[in-house]
Amino acid sequence: MKFTFKYILISALLLSFFACSKESNNAVPIPEKNLKTLTIFHINDQHGQLNNFAKIKDIVAKEKKETNVLLVCSGDIFSGNPVVDNHPEKGFPMIDLMNKTGIDISVIGNHEFDYGEAILKDRFNQSQFEWVCANVEMNNSGIPEPHEFKTISINNLSVTFLGLVETNGKDDDIIPSTHPWRVKNLTFEKYQNIISNYAQLKETENSDLYIALTHLGESTDSNISNKYPYFDLIIGGHSHTKVNNTINNIPIYHAGSNLNYLGKIELEIENKKIKKSNYTLINLTTYQEYNSTIKDLIDTYNIDANxxxxxxxxxxxxxxxxxxxxxxxxxxxxxxxxxxxxxxxxxxxxxxxxxxxxxxxxxxxxxxxxxxxxxxxxxxxxxxxxxxxxxxxxxxxxxxxxxxxxxxxxxxxxxxxxxxxxxxxxxxxxxxxxxxxxxxxxxxxxxxxxxxxxxxxxxxxxxxxxxxxxxxxxxx
Incomplete structure (x- = not known):
């Protein structure tokens, strides 16, 4: 009787195994997880400061060996360093260093207009990275029209950036905080009046990520996350603050000012949503390694400025x-x-x-x-x-x-x-x-x-x- 029970039990287990195997062969296969990784480095409000670009180049180059990388800027690249501001081609050293460091995209900041329209036209034409700003029209100024938004593809990733600049420069006009006489031929719009036009941009661009790249300031970015929650994250500038905050489930990041810090956003993206993120604010003052070619170029600019x-x-x-x-x-x-x-x-x-x-x-x-x-x-x-x-x-x-x-x-x-x-x-x-x-x-x-x-x-x-x-x- 004992033998018979054991035999029956083994037979039942075998039948169950083969039945399950047959059923699994007929089932629809479970798809692999669509997990993608991306690191976004960001700077803002460098105001002409050049010296830490050699360190940024080193950091970004190392990260590119590990994953997908984008390097972005939230504006105000000019005004603050006489090496840049008084160069024979005003502002060119900054453009040159941003090109050689590998900036992918930048929003226009209010101080980009400080040198006047003719000079900005030349600097835009020399830029090897993308410019975005949805609330400016260059009209007949000759300045190349920036993209309202730009989708950047990197390997298996698609990232859309919408650019916005502040317009608080004059009580009775809509201009950025710059010299009014230097933007006479340009037309600006308050971000509130146009941002909703881009509410469905992630869907229409079929993007993995939708990012607001702003030069509006910390409080305005917080307002956007509450009132216009279209974005996966906001990368901003203008207030010269260090920001690592999440409002209404939208992360907001700012990296201080004067190129003292480099923000690092590490993302895991699954089915067009951020599954996991990690943020590090790298102190460039204490970071020791650098790209020697970029450092030599910076040294040359500093010496030649006399x-x-x-x-x-x-x-x-x-x-x-x-x-x-x-x-x-x-x-x-x-x-x-x-x-x-x-x-x-x-x-x-x-x-x-x-x-x-x-x-x-x-x-x-x-x-x-x-x-x-x-x-x-x-x-x-x-x-x-x-x-x-x-x-x-x-x-x-x-x-x-x-x-x-x-x-x-x-x-x-x-x-x-x-x-x-x-x-x-x-x-x-x-x-x-x-x-x-x-x-x-x-x-x-x-x-x-x-x-x-x-x-x-x-x-x-x-x-x-x-x-x-x-x-x-x-x-x-």
Whole structure:
């Protein structure tokens, strides 16, 4: 009986095995998982800084041996390094390094327009990477029209990028934060008015990934993820922040500024969705390895710029507020006017203690703004300060706010009459932005404001020390 039971059990198991085998031969095969890998490196707001491109080239080249790689930029490649901004071909060293490092695609940043339309046309034509921006029209400027969006295929992957730039440059106009006179022939649109046109772009392009490549700032990118959740992820810039955040299930990444960091996004993509992601922000200051060919090119650009001439001496370290006081005072003396103004956003660097190099002045004032003078009454100046609510450094007078009134005094602490006339010196960006308050024709001087500062330092032997002076005003 025991033998019989064992025999029956073995027979049943064998029958079951063959029955299952037969059934599996007739079943529909389970497809293999459609798993794809991609690493996206990203930079933003490099503002002319070149030195770390040699390190980026090394990092990207090594990663390309392991997986699919894209290298992308979120804009503001110009304005901030005199080696780039004062090159005979303004901006070309940046384009050259981006080409040779292997940038695949970049959105247009607001400071791409700082050199004017003719120069941007040349830089675009020299670019070997793609430009995207959906909310600009180049019209008859001659600047090549950027793609509204661009789909890049890499091996078995298809990635679509939509480009967007900020348009907060002027209260009564829709332009980026750049010199208004340098975008006269271009047309911009607020991103809110056009972004929904691209809601189905991932489907129409049949892409594995849909990415917003933006130059809008951290808060706006957060708003997009909530109100326009079309994207798999957002890679942004403009606010100079380090961002690794997820809002409404959409990751948002920014990599600081000035090429100090390189963002690394490692993705596993399955059936057109991100299955797994990992983010690393690489500190390029501490990273030691580099591509020697790129480093040699950078060294050549830095040496050829010849910006290490000593033009003055600073008795102490000056923060940006201190620099603003020095800046306006030097401008007033050199331009021989009663009062000078400088927008706080136009002071882009601190001033170190010790010898002042020509390169430092160009870093403080990188925008190549022209120098202009106006003649205005005290009442007109008050109207400008009150109506614009601009944050300004100034020199030549004392400006105070008393409740809702503005009081302007001379150096002897005497209140100036509203009908009194003063000569004003400033960069031409300010009257271009606040043209409602600067309605008269200016006198154009032959130097940029940076060159005016250099002239001042070259013609004075007195050391610089503005650490105890606070000449800031903003109407509240």
């Amino acid at each position: 910006l290490n001439e000593v033009i003055g001496f600073s008795e102490a370290y000056h923060n940006r507020s201190n620099v603003g006081s020095f800046y306006t005072d030097a401008l007033r003396n050199e331009m021989n006017v009663d009062i000078t103004f400088q927008n706080t956003g136009g002071i882009r660097s601190n001033l170190n203690e010790g010898y002042i190099l020509k390169s430092e002045i160009y870093s403080i004032d990188p925008f190549n703004n022209g120098s202009v003078t106006y003649t205005m009454t005290v009442a007109e100046i008050k109207n400008f300060l009150k109506g614009s609510k601009a944050s300004l450094y100034y020199s030549g007078v004392i400006i105070e706010q008393d409740n809702n009134s503005i009081i302007i005094k001379n150096k002897n602490n005497e209140i100036l009459n509203d009908n009194e006339t003063l000569t004003i010196g400033l960069n031409d960006y300010i009257p271009a932005v606040y043209d409602n308050y600067f309605t008269k024709n200016p006198i154009f001087l032959p130097y940029t404001t940076a060159e005016t500062l250099i002239n001042y330092l070259e013609n004075t032997t007195a050391p610089i020390n503005y650490t105890t002076i606070n000449s800031y005003f903003k109407y509240e």
